[in-house]
Amino acid sequence: MSTATTLNNLPVAVLGAGPVGLAAAAHLLERGLTPLVLEAGSAVAANLATYRQVRLFSPWQFNVDKAARRLLLQHGWNAPADDGLPTAGELVDQYLAPLASLPALAPHLKFGQRVIAITRAGFDKVKTKGREAAPFIVRTQTAEGPQEFLARAVIDATGTWSHPNPLGANGIAAIGESALGERIAYGMPDVAGLERSRYAGQRVLVVGAGHSAAGSLLALAQLAEQDPRTSIVWATRSSQLARVFGGGDADGLRARGQLGQRLKALRDSGALEMHEDFRIREIVESGGKLHVIGELKDGSASAIDGIDRIVCATGARPDLSITRELRVRHDPWLESTDLLAPLIDPNEHSCGSVRPHGHRELAHPESGYYAVGAKSYGRAPNFLMATGYEQVRSVVAALAGDMGAADDVQLELPETGVCNTRLAYDDAETDKSSGCCGGPGPRGEAQDQSSGCCGGPGPRGDAQDQSSGCCGGAKPAAGTGTLRLSELPARWFRTLALSGAHCCA
Template sequence: MKRDLSAHPTAILGAGPVGLAAAAHLAARGLPFLVFESGARIAEHFESTRHVALFSPWRYNIDKAARALLTAEGWLEPELDKLPTCGEVIDEYLRPLSQLPAIAPFVRLEHRVVHVARAGFDKLKTAGREHAPFLIRVTTADGTRDVLASAVIDATGTWSTPNPLGANGLPAEGEREHAAHFAYGMPDVLGTQRARYAGKRVLVAGAGHSAIGTLIALTKLAEEAQGTEVHWALRGHNFERILGGGSNDGLPARGALGARVKNLRDTGRLHVHADFKISAVRSGAHGFTIEGMKNESARYAVHDIEEVIVATGARPDFSLASELRVKLDPWIESTEALAPLIDPNVHSCGTVRPHGHRELAHPEKGYYALGAKSYGRATNFLMATGFEQARSVVAAIAGDMAAADDVQLELPETGVCSTQWSEDSSACCTKAAKVEPAPKSSCCGGPPVKRADACCVKDEVAKDSGASGCGCGPAKTRETGEKASTL
C-alpha cells in the first residue's frame, strides 16, 4: 500500500545560505519543512569566516524566494553592488530570513544529522522503497532521536571536512602530530587569530581563493608585526590559471584577488614554493620542516616553519547518507550528471550551465544534495548556483515539473576559461574565436541546453548537426585532463 508522504515535512539538513533558500522556496509554496542545523546558530560555516569579504556582490547573494518573503515583512535590501563580508551576509540577510514567521518555527538549532535512511528499508531492499518516508537521525543535547521526512535536501556544505596537507589527498606524515600548529580554511589572521601568527614564519598551502585571501592578509600582518614571514606552497605552477582572470573576471573583486597576490609575489613579499608536493612534516630545532618533492623528481624542504594554514579545499561527507542509494562521480563526488560540467581538470570558467533537479537526482528518489555539497570536491561554487538548485528541486518536490525543468542561471565567469585555450580571450572556444566573437557567458553558462553532453548552446547546436561540438566541451578530456583530439 502506498503511504501518504505529504504527511511528513521535507527535511533540510543545514541552515547555510542554500539550506535557508530551500526553506524559503518551501515556505513560499506552503509546503511543510524542518531545518536541522548542527550549530548553535544558523550558517555556522559562514560564522567561522565572518571576517572574510566575499567577492560576489549582494546581487548574487540573495535568493529570489527569500527576497520576496523578507520584503513582505518590511526588510530593506542591501545595496546590490556592494561586497559584503560573510558576517554581513548573516547579519543583514540570513538571520533576518531565519527569523521570519514563515521559517523560524521550523528551524532546529543544535540538531546534528548523523544518518539518513528509508524508514523500514535498509539499503539493499528495493520493493516499495520509494513509498517509505525518510528517517532522519539527529543528535541533540538531550540525546538522539529519529524524525520522518517525505524528502531530504542535504545542504550541509563541505567546510566541516577540509582537505589535508598531503598532496596525495591523505594527511601528510606528521600532520596530525603537529595539529596544534595547523589551521584549515581561512583563520582570521588580522583579527581574532592575530597573536597566533604575528612575528611567525607561516606557510600557507593551496591555490584557491581561500589561500590567496589568507596570503594577502598575512602580508598585511607582516607589514605591521616584525618577523612575520609568509611562505606559499602550491602543488602546481600554472600561475596564469591560479592568479585568475584579473580584469576579465565577471566578479571584479575575485579578479582583483589574483592581481594583488601577483603583485606580492613579484615584489618578493611572498616566499613561493611552486610545484611542491608535500608529503611530511617533521620537528626541527626551530619549528618544523615541511618536506616533499619539487618538480616531480627532486626532494625539497622548507625549514623553520612555525604555523601552517591548509587551504587546499574541502570534500563532501556522504557518511550520513550511507544507507541511501547515492551515486557519485568517482573523483568529483558530485552527481554523475553534474561532474562533467564542473570538473576543475577541464573547467575554470567559474560558471556552470543551468542545472536543476534532474542533474541533482540520485537513485534514492527524494534525496538531493544541494549547495556547496552538490559540487563535491570541485571548487568555484557560488551561492547563486545553489539558489537556483533549491528553486528547481523544491518545485520537483512540489510536483510542479514545468517550474522544476525551467532552470535559469547566469553566473559571472572567472575570465580564465580553461576549456578554451583559444588565442582570443573573448571567445568561448577555439572555433568560436575563428568564426565570431563569443557572446558573454557563452562557455558553460548561458541559457539551458537539453543535451547532457553539451556545455553551452553553441556546443549543442554543433553536436545536433553531427559535429563533435563547438570546441569548448571536448577541448580537454576529464579522464586525462589533456587536450582531446577534435578530429
C-alpha cells in the same frame, strides 16, 4: 490513510542552515510545503561564521535568494544595495540571521542537530520493493544524544567546508599532520584580526592555490606590514597559478579579479617565500619549529624549514558517510552528483560558471534525496551561492510536482575571465588556442583540441557529432557567462536532460 497521504504529511528535511539550505526552506514555504531544517551549529550559517572577516567577491545581487528576498520583504526587510560587497559576517547578520528569525521560518529550524545518517524507514540499501513510498529517517547527534526525524524528502545542503582537504599532496593527511594539528589551521583563520596574536611575528606557511589561500596570504601581508617580524611562505602543488591569479579585468566579478591581481602583485614583489611544485608528504617538529618535507615535480626531495604555523587552504570535500545507506551515485573523482560532474570538472573548466542545471542533474537513484549547494559540487571549486539558489528553486518545484517550473532552469553567472586558459587540474597549461570554451573534450578521453566544449564534443561517453558542440553556437559572450536553457537547441536540451553535458557556460 494511504502511504502517499502519510508521506505528504511529512516535512521535507533540509540538512544545513547555510545560505542554500535556508533558501530551500524559503522555497518550500512559498510552495506550501513544510521544511524541517536540521543544523549542526548553534546558529545559522555555521560555516560562513568561521570566516566572518572575509569580504565576499560576489555582490549582494548574487547573494540573496529570490524566494528568501520575497519572504524578507513581506516583513519589512531593509535590503542592502545590490552592488555592495558584504563580508561573510555581514551576509550572516544582514540576510541569513534575519531570514531565519522570520515567524514563518523560525519554528522549522532546529539547531545543534548534526546529521549522522539518512535511511528509509524499514529499508536497508538493498531492499527495493516499496522503497519509494517509505519515509526517510534522518538521524542526528545532539548534546542530549541521538534523535530521529521522519521526512518525505531530503535536501542535503551540508556543504563541504567542515571537511577540509589535508596538507598531504596525495589527498591523504601528510605523515605527522594530525599529531601536529595544534599548529595547523584549516580554512581561513582571521590572521590579521581575532587570531592576530597567534600569527604576528611568526613564520607562516600557507598551502593551496585557491581563493582561500589568496585571502589568507593577503591578510598575512597586511599583518606583516604592521609587524615586520612576520614572514610569509607560500607552497603550491603546481606551478600553474593562472586560476588563482584569475582573469583580472575580464572577471565578471570585479572583486574576484582584483583578489587574484593583488595576490600576483604580492608574489611579484618578492614579499613571499615561494615554493611551487611542492608536494607535501610529511611534517616533523624539531626545536619548536615545523619542517615540511615534500617532493618537487621531478621527484627530488625538498623541505621548507623553520615554520611556526601552517594555514591549510587546499579545499574541502563532501561528507559522504551520512548517505551510506541511501542509493546515491557520485562522480568517481569529484564526488559530485554524477550528471553535474562534466559541467564542473576543474580538469577541464576554468570559466567559473556552470551551465544551468536543476533537479534532473541533482537527482540520485534514491528518489527524493538531493544534494544541493556546495555539496553538489563535491570536490570541485568555484561554487557560487547563486548556483545553489537556482538548484533549490528547481528541486523544490519538482518536489511540489510543478515539473514545468522545475525544468525551466535559468542561471546567470559571472565568469572568472580565465576561460581561455586550458586547465588540467593542478597542472594548468596556458594555451590560448584551447580553452574551456575552445578546448578539451570529454573527460578522460582522447581529445580533439580544435573542438572545445562550446564548439565541440557533447555528453561524456557518448558518440559525438563534432560539428555540434554542447553550446551548439549559443556560446556566451566573453565575460557574461549567461546562457539560458531556453536558448539552446532542443536536441541539446534533450541530451542534457538525459545524460548531462560537457560545457562551460
